[in-house]
Amino acid sequence: MIVSAFTYVRNGFTYAYPFIESIKSLLPIVDEYIVVIGAGNDGTREAVVALNDPKVTIVDTVWDEQLRVGGKVFAQQANIGMDHCRKDADWLFHLQADEVVHEKDLPLLQKAMQDHISNNNIDGLLLPFIHFYGDYDHYCPSRRFHKYEIRIVKNNAAIRSYKDSMGFRMYQNPQNQDGEKGTKLRVLKVPVPIYHYSWARPPKKMTAKRIEFHKKYTDSDAFIADVQQKEAEGYSYREYDYLKRFTGTHPAVMQDVVAAQDWTFVYDPAKNNMSVKEKVMKFVEDLTGRQFFTYQNYKIVG
Numbered sequence: 001m002i003v004s005a006f007t008y009v010r011n012g013f014t015y016a017y018p019f020i021e022s023i024k025s026l027l028p029i030v031d032e033y034i035v036v037i038g039a040g041n042d043g044t045r046e047a048v049v050a051l052n053d054p055k056v057t058i059v060d061t062v063w064d065e066q067l068r069v070g071g072k073v074f075a076q077q078a079n080i081g082m083d084h085c086r087k088d089a090d091w092l093f094h095l096q097a098d099e100v101v102h103e104k105d106l107p108l109l110q111k112a113m114q115d116h117i118s119n120n121n122i123d124g125l126l127l128p129f130i131h132f133y134g135d136y137d138h139y140c141p142s143r144r145f146h147k148y149e150i151r152i153v154k155n156n157a158a159i160r161s162y163k164d165s166m167g168f169r170m171y172q173n174p175q176n177q178d179g180e181k182g183t184k185l186r187v188l189k190v191p192v193p194i195y196h197y198s199w200a201r202p203p204k205k206m207t208a209k210r211i212e213f214h215k216k217y218t219d220s221d222a223f224i225a226d227v228q229q230k231e232a233e234g235y236s237y238r239e240y241d242y243l244k245r246f247t248g249t250h251p252a253v254m255q256d257v258v259a260a261q262d263w264t265f266v267y268d269p270a271k272n273n274m275s276v277k278e279k280v281m282k283f284v285e286d287l288t289g290r291q292f293f294t295y296q297n298y299k300i301v302g
Helices: 017-028 046-048 074-083 101-117 204-215 220-229 252-259 276-288
Strands: 002-010 032-039 057-059 091-094 099-101 124-133 148-154 159-162 169-170 186-189 192-200
Touching: 017 032, 017 046, 017 099, 017 101, 017 204, 017 252, 032 046, 046 057, 074 091, 074 099, 099 101, 101 186, 101 276, 148 169, 148 276
Parallel strands: 002 032, 002 091, 032 057, 124 186, 124 192
Antiparallel strands: 091 148, 099 192, 124 148, 159 169
16 A cells, blocks of 8 residues: 655744644655645745655745635645655545644554555545644634545545645546536545644734735735734634633644643633524534534545
């Protein structure tokens, strides 16, 4: 079995992405790791080079700053990574720059890929997510965040990154996806969580990341200016509906990052900004243990 991994990042240090920890977490079970690095100035490329790992291959890119609709630049960068993966790879594993895999779960991931390497009824593997929010002690399990997403796909040229790199779909014309919705992939759930640290970073770097992120979704400079003004003192972590306390362990590669936390986040359940609809849906979830009517960019089989 041959497994190729790929990711993309630009100015990872500027926006406090744990991109090095992310790469390290998956290296033990892959045969190569394609790292697509956008032109930047904060030492991101140098840090990847310093890993000095023969599995790692860097692909240099320049992001299109005019591509300010729907986060398309993220899918573009992901597809570049896919295109540079080994042609003889059986699986392609996409781990984004703020996502980490726990070392205790690596054997199960390997087994799942090995067990289904010849299963033609499956296009990919679906993994659950733990979305850390505010700090490393709280996570958001609500419907505002995707509960599952595809991170492992068969090496099929028709499979491409979807929308803003949220997942994958199958395309009839994979090299020109515009105007084509694509077909949802058939996936199998694997109980190995992705530790997602997108909302757990220093407040000022969180603000910088949010502003940069918005630039990839809107061409409204007025909107960007409004975000800058509102969050000038650092992100306030006010956009939660409800959080839960994390009682597990973080991946070993994240221990130093977690220990270095230098800001304080206080979770106050009374400050939730839930709508009436969200409160009703949470009541149903608490009653049944299930989330209903959530968006699914995949077809679960098996």
